[in-house]
Amino acid sequence: MAELIKHFFNQISSPVMMFTLGTGLLFLFLSFPGQLTAPKVAGPLGILVVAFFIFGLTDEHFKMIITTPDNVPIVMMLFIMLYFTWYAMRKATVNDMRMAEGKGPLEKEESEQKVLVFPYLIFIEFVVALFYSIMLVVWSLALKAPLEDPANPSISPNPSKAPWYFLGLQELLVYFDPWIAGVLLPTLIIIGLCAIPYLDRSPKGSGYYSYQQRRVWISGFLFCFWMLWIVLIVLGTFLRGPNWNFFGPFEVWNVHKVVPLLNVNLSEFVFIKWLGWGLPSQWYLRELPGILLVLAYLLIPPAMAAKTFCKKAFQEMGAVRYAVAAFLLLMVIAVPIKMYLRWAFNLKYLVAIPEFFFNI
Amino acid sequence: MNEPIAPKPDPSPTPKPSADAPKPAAPAATAEPALKRPAPEISVPGRRQFLSWFTIAWLTFVAATAGALSFVLRFMFPNVLFEPKSTFKVGYPDDYEVGVVDLRWKGKYGVWVVRTVEGIYALLAVCTHLGCTPNWLESEQKFKCPCHGSGFYKSGINFEGPAPRPLERLKIGLADDGQIVIDKSKSFHQEKGELSNSEAFLKL
Known part of the structure; x- marks a missing residue:
């Protein structure tokens, strides 16, 4: 029985399954926020997650990965993220229900009551500060700093892992060229976060939680943060083993695990497999299909959407803001698209010009 | 310093001595005394003059900083390089x-x-x-x-x-x-x- 459960979790935690299931769960969560955040439902679900980890501790390998000092914060992050996603969504749905009844948001009622900063707030802050001090002391005593041998340039540890907060980006490096995964995407994350207040100027939801009034933005943010950051960090921390191969949570890290990963560029698909011509010798001819595809992806959907189902958004936002928002959104979607293409077709690069270190 | 508070009875004595230094402010003040512009003070330098001093100070500061930092460039070319033989x-x-x-x-x-x-x-x-x-x-x-x-x-x-x-x-x-x-x-x-x-x- 236990073996069966372990096998099941090994299967569903493969990158493609995990990403698909995660997106599905998120979609479900965003479709039925009122029902799923109700304490009657969310409580047992939370207990299930805890039960899974307790069950996992009975497995030697799972226990080793979970309790590695480097990985303990990731386990904590997982629970904290689950908690805060639930908390914010719960507040939002409660407000939505209140507003559907014609009452104002809860925050409005609360802001009318006045409480003295001292002693009420200061006291809470003091207790929290005490708690965190104690926690840090216990942490530093209980978990050893993961120091290793002196660095040797001729030996890379296997697996070589970035600091935990970069493991999402390291996972992206498997699918993208270094300049995209290491430079372009992080820059776009920062620029995109900075751009949010300029793109979304609606005063709704300002100062109070609400989901119904800001469905699009909250869904987009949760998808980016959960699927493209948290899930990728979890994947990189727990499920990537020697040679950066995938290993299920209950699978022993075997250095000699063989995973065939024969990757093929789009140009090879087009010219060798479909047309049977052989690769053109000039890079611009060879990569023409990929370049056209990327340009079409970036230009056609926003133009079509502006004419059809995003007409209202286009008129409200104006051309510039619409274009920026569309570009950021397309880049966000491009990340899972490229990952799925790799998983499904072993597609390496859409545009591969190693002559200029330019690969997409 | 308590002069500006007063509603300036006669604008002619104040702008005249300073008219040499802050040129752009002076014609406006003398040509249309009806406009209630604050008359430039005698001892205080005009805005343009102040800005020019300010610019010079900043340029000096930047030049000094750049000069000091330029010595850092020297460290890019060490006297001895311990590189293994290729x-x-x-x-x-x-x-x-x-x-x-x-x-x-x-x-x-x-x-x-x-x-x-x-x-x-x-x-x-x-x-x-x-x-x-x-x-x-x-x-x-x-x-x-x-x-x-x-x-x-x-x-x-x-x-x-x-x-x-x-x-x-x-x-x-x-x-x-x-x-x-x-x-x-x-x-x-x-x-x-x-x-x-x-x-x-x-x-x-």
């Missing part, structure tokens, strides 16, 4: 077995030496993806990078993972004493068609 000998061709990737020099020089039936080539042990050091997996007959999973055949050709181009080959030749000489300062790229170069492969 050329080294790795023994005789007979020391190498045909079809085997030799790991002896990976730790010291960061190269793999591969002997084939036709000859010998040297691969630089740096992944072309982000520069980690791959491992040679004998059972799977491939180089595998532990950082992001790039894989290379024995020939150095990339076939899996994100590495965009094959492993680089190094200049290889024979010394006068019959030993193999590898020069790490010269590398050959397969994707640029440089492997046909006679220095990239030691024919035996």
